[in-house]
Amino acid sequence: MKAMVCTSLGKPLELQDLPLPKPSNDGVVLRVEVCGVCHSDLFHARGHIKGTNTPFIPGHEIVGTIYEMGPDVQGFSVGERVIVYPVFTCGICKECVSGLEHLCDKWYPIGWKIEGRGIDGGFAEYVHVPNFRNILKVEGLNPEEVAPLACAGLTALHALYEAQVHPDDLLVLIGVGGLGHMALQLAKNLMNVTVVAVDIDEKKLSLASKLGADYVINSLKEDPVAFVRKVSGRGADAVIDFVNNSETSKIAFQMLGRGGRHVFVGVYGGVLSIPTAFMVGGSFRLIGSFMGTRRHLMELISLYKRGIVKPMVSSKFKLEEANEAFNKLERGEIEGRSILKP
Ligand SMILES: [Zn+2]
Numbered sequence: 105m106k107a108m109v110c111t112s113l114g115k116p117l118e119l120q121d122l123p124l125p126k127p128s129n130d131g132v133v134l135r136v137e138v139c140g141v142c143h144s145d146l147f148h149a150r151g152h153i154k155g156t157n158t159p160f161i162p163g164h165e166i167v168g169t170i171y172e173m174g175p176d177v178q179g180f181s182v183g184e185r186v187i188v189y190p191v192f193t194c195g196i197c198k199e200c201v202s203g204l205e206h207l208c209d210k211w212y213p214i215g216w217k218i219e220g221r222g223i224d225g226g227f228a229e230y231v232h233v234p235n236f237r238n239i240l241k242v243e244g245l246n247p248e249e250v251a252p253l254a255c256a257g258l259t260a261l262h263a264l265y266e267a268q269v270h271p272d273d274l275l276v277l278i279g280v281g282g283l284g285h286m287a288l289q290l291a292k293n294l295m296n297v298t299v300v301a302v303d304i305d306e307k308k309l310s311l312a313s314k315l316g317a318d319y320v321i322n323s324l325k326e327d328p329v330a331f332v333r334k335v336s337g338r339g340a341d342a343v344i345d346f347v348n349n350s351e352t353s354k355i356a357f358q359m360l361g362r363g364g365r366h367v368f369v370g371v372y373g374g375v376l377s378i379p380t381a382f383m384v385g386g387s388f389r390l391i392g393s394f395m396g397t398r399r400h401l402m403e404l405i406s407l408y409k410r411g412i413v414k415p416m417v418s419s420k421f422k423l424e425e426a427n428e429a430f431n432k433l434e435r436g437e438i439e440g441r442s443i444l445k446p
């Protein structure tokens with residue numbers, strides 16, 4: 105099978121011809137129909153995330169059809185279209201049995217390898233999913249639109265739940281990219297909150313307006329902190345930072361009204377320094393939010409079916425064009441999500 109492999113961090117992915125994977129007893133091999141291209145694929149391949157191991161095949165927003173099944177797989181059949189829940193867990197620890205499997209200490213990812221954990225992902229013609237509990241049926245749904253639900257949608261929905269927003273709240277979303285454009289739809293269509301969208305790209309801000317943002321702010325041209333304070337009268341009830349570098353996290357924290365929730369999602373990396381006593385009077389809550397649960401993915405599929413959320417897929421690439429997809433994403437030229445079609 106053909107696959108785009110990260111053989112060395114910071115170098116372009118390499119097209120390789122690899123043997124077809126065989127399914128484990130509980131596993132399935134999928135013929136990949138669509139794989140979304142996420143910022144974290146890029147960050148891992150570029151070596152921006154400490155501890156990334158090579159070689160690995162990127163791609164964790166996978167929709168495919170079942171090509172071969174292990175003997176212990178139940179409830180699925182060959183040829184069915186499924187989406188992959190990208191967090192693999194032990195299934196028996198306290199976190200797993202409480203529906204918090206994204207916090208399982210034994211977790212490992214698909215589509216990147218870090219500190220010796222992780223398995224190859226969907227930038228390939230076929231992918232091995234080692235546990236059938238990590239696939240969900242999406243028969244009859246458009247694979248191009250469904251694939252981005254697996255990470256971008258999942259992470260956005262979970263972050264919104266962590267932000268604990270109510271309909272009379274003011275929510276600020278920093279970054280209207282793959283995750284942000286889905287969080288915006290969910291915030292408006294599902295939670296009905298007032299949304300301020302912040303970005304540095306006019307195209308992304310006009311997409312935010314189209315998707316229903318109440319206010320859009322270009323933080324290169326206008327001070328987003330002053331704007332939010334003026335609009336709300338007291339600061340934001342919640343801020344979700346989909347970029348999460350030293351600059352954006354500082355802006356996010358400064359925007360918070362008393363009791364405000366600051367949700368950290370992006371993996372750009374940076375440092376936030378906070379006066380500790382200030383936390384007391386402000387009663388702020390700082391919340392890191394990592395991906396989401398299988399239940400969140402089930403909810404998303406149901407929300408997608410009802411038209412509450414629809415990933416905007418602006419660019420489609422062949423498998424061999426994965427490096428071009430990475431370069432465009434790096435230059436900020438992708439609106440919504442881009443996908444590979446192996
Ligand atoms: Zn992702």
Ligand SMILES: [Zn+2]
Pocket residue numbers: 193194195196197198199200205208209210
């Ligand atoms: Zn566990």
